Amino acid sequence: MTDATRPDARIPDPTRPEATRPDAAIVDAYRSTFPYIGDWIAYKVWQLRVPGVQVAVGYRGEVLWSRAYGSADVEAGRALTPTSMFRIASHSKTFTATALLQLAERGALRLDDTVGTYVPALVEGGSPIADATVRELMEHGAGVLRDGLDGDYWSLERAFPDEDELIALVLDEGAKVPAGSSFNYSNLGYALLGMVIAAVSGRSYNDYVREEIVVPLGLIHTGPDFDAEREDEFVVGYSGFHTDRFRHRLPHVDTRAMASATGFHGTAEDLVRYFSAHVLGQGDLLTDHSKRLAQRMAWTAEDDPASRGYGMGFIVDRVDGHDVRGHSGGFPGHITQSLFDPQSSLVISVMTSAAGGPATLIAQGVLRLLDAAADAHAPGDALSAAPADIDVDTLTGRFANPWSVADIARLGDRLVEIDPSAPSPLDGVTRLTVTGPDTVRMSAGNRFGSIGEDIRYRRADDGAVTGIRAGGGMSMTAWQVPADESPVVAAGLA
Secondary structure, eight states: OOOTTSTTOOOOOTTSGGGGSOHHHHHHHHHHHHHHHHHHHHHHHHHHTOSEEEEEEEETTEEEEEEEEEEEETTTTEEOOTTOBEEOGGGHHHHHHHHHHHHHHTTSOOTTSBGGGTOHHHHHTTOGGGGSBHHHHHTTOSOBOSSOSOOGGGGTSSOOOOHHHHHHHHHTTOBOSOTTSSOOOOHHHHHHHHHHHHHHHSSOHHHHHIIIIITTTTOTTOBSSOOGGGGGGBOOEEOOSSSOSSOOEEOOOOOGGGHHHHTOEEOHHHHHHHHHTTSTTSOSSSOHHHHHHHHSOSEESSSSTTSOEEOSSSEEEEETTEEEEEEEEEETTEEEEEEEOTTTOOEEEEEEOBTTOOHHHHHHHHHHHHHHHHOTTOSSOOGGGSOTTOOGGGGOEEEEOSSOEEEEEEETTEEEEEOTTSSSTTTTOEEEEEEETTEEEEEESOTTSOTTOEEEEEEOTTSOEEEEEOGGGOEEEEOOOOGGGOOEEEEOOO
């Protein structure tokens, strides 16, 4: 077990370059980068043929940027919008942990109470899990089997379990290791925590989280399980390409007793508002003390102490040295990811509507681009130092030839060349220096390329850029995702 109170426990680093910049400068850097972020995501959606993607970014409690790409229902031709609702699956665990911490703050329970105190069926069934604490279940340290000996409800081969079936799954070899001995991610454990919340509050789990978390935050597109009355607002989930050349639509189902582990639905914008309330000093869902308890690392997921880990309902992770909290979610046909910095308040949420959807790839890519934009000490020449008579924005664009595709993009106050087909947008990035109205120099990057050489622009009579002569002296033509295949069908906030 990793002691989250040890001196080297990973916490957000206030010495990161962007942490020392004034808020206004950071917001300006973010806003100047959002146009390229939108283009990069649009390319990834097209490249990976994802039916639908929804993305939102927040800072200081405000939704700064929101976009939706593709279809909510491909067959029906229904466009995806920022208010289309996804199944956000294991994001549910953060709501469950929040509810338990609220109840603990109110003195209704203690985190070190045993689960058997509130779920007597475990005591009656002789399960050692009855002696595990609420805290241990919240941290996935209670030794509970992940999904039971029969987890085919995940493949929609049968219904998700009700409470009686849940108890039966837990009693059937559900204790795989002693409580407190190791980290073992468990949906069954979080389903039991839903029963704890119901027992303590005197309300159903769904009613409690709706009344104490969802409604107070005004999350009008979020709820604890499938809502059949709003079915037309839900995004259709699709199968993956790992077993077939074609995607197939998957039905929405109730998760019943598993709602507290995986039932929630929501939108990227709602999740940005929700996780903003978990930033230190923001919102009144929880005290900062409870937030720190939830967000410090209790366990690492692997033997490597530098690996990602878990707190109380929150994943603890690091992306290129940036400490973040949040959660991922995997539901049949829906893959989702939310990241937030509990100190700087940056929040990113991504929803995708396909098995194997690139939610984590996109969320981490957006984080990397925003970090690069906000870093005042990043290498490369500042655009603010370029000659005043050069319109830098006319130098940006996407270009392609039979060998590759290249984006010339603005990240904050710098110009860079990016390969949008790479897994990460900053893989192999080349720093550019503006040398004239129609030339930029590849000033820093991988020297297997053409560092020190100029990129030269070609323009039409009206001044529009039609192409470039780039690395190796090769021509590249201005290019964009074909209009009839464009994934961008709806836009949210500017």
